[in-house]
Amino acid sequence: MSIPVFYEPNPIASPFLSEDESIHAHRVLRLKAGDPIFILNGKGQKFEAKIDQSTSKKTSFYQLKEIENADKPTYAIHLWIAPTKQMERMEWMVEKCAEFGIQSIGFFHSRYSERKEIKTHRLEKIVISALKQSKNLFLPIINPIVSFKELVHQMENKPVEQKLFAYISEPPSPSLSKSIQLNRAYHILIGPEGDFSQEESEALLASDWTPFSLGRAILRTETAGLAATHAIHLLHEN
Template identity: 40%
Template structure:
């Protein structure tokens, strides 16, 4: 199945024109021609079976044959708030794998011990789009702007999520499977390489976050984040 991502399409379209970039990929790279069929995803759960009627390298035109909405919709929602790592490749790796498994949204959070203070949202979106296409999904995770830890805690204090924070401080913690229930809405906080400060942990707990354990091993930021996504996926299998 050849998948193309285009957020502009909607179920009301009978025909659709690919962007110049996607047209070039279809015609010049994949060498598709008139009558060939491809699938489009809109990132909102819609998957569209289409037929090429004009294979132009700058403006390929398609006929929409069928539409499936809510394709592969998960029975739960997961929002990962993860401090960006000093080496941004690690966060890109996490985002790629988490998208393949199942992720609704990601927020990069700047903490007291963060070594990286910025991210390029556009680059992360490209990583997520590639992962969605590779894993044959129709939902694109929302990549939120970078935000400070304190502002993030204030903004989500009253949001209706089951909230958890994974940290390395020697405090009582619960495993994800004993904290989260299936088919829920989950928000998980993962800190930077230097972990959360004790002040940040206290702030999170006061805001309703439950301290989480991911096992005995000390995990890297991106490993802890991906382990959390996997645990939630298995909980809802």
């Protein structure tokens, strides 16, 4: 059997698994004292340890030893997306972006949004599960929903980063491969199915957001989010 992997943000400070992880260790995997485990802190480190006491409330471990410490990636992807009506579509996208690797996923609502609020609790569980499955070492951050205006305003104070928004226009905007400079922090904005309003698109252009195209096909919101994330990874491939 392969050694099970757990997520615990501060294993050095506190040698216990969270309640969720303890339930998994105790009830699902039925781990016992002395069983080996791996622990990810979601900040680049991987540890090995041994189960001390396992209960479904609180599982403790000992002999913690760092076995991997990854450098921060040379680029960072921050996705900002207008959530779809069907929550399932966002859950899928979050899972896939976390598999590919992503710094953060945040949400905004704009004029033609299909959904003005979103609960992030399940999404946080999804990124933890994808972290463990994908062997990535950095846990994506899930940011709560903000209004389009707030988001554009927040970003005005981040001049060194690349700000890009998916834009359907005729003629089409340049593709991501033509728009990004390598090894930066990218903030990628994906609008709702009903698109940005004229006013919103103009506000983005005025605020130094660069429009980009994702190709000829019209992609659904969640597909656009993962296509942009995947394209940026491919552009950094050696």
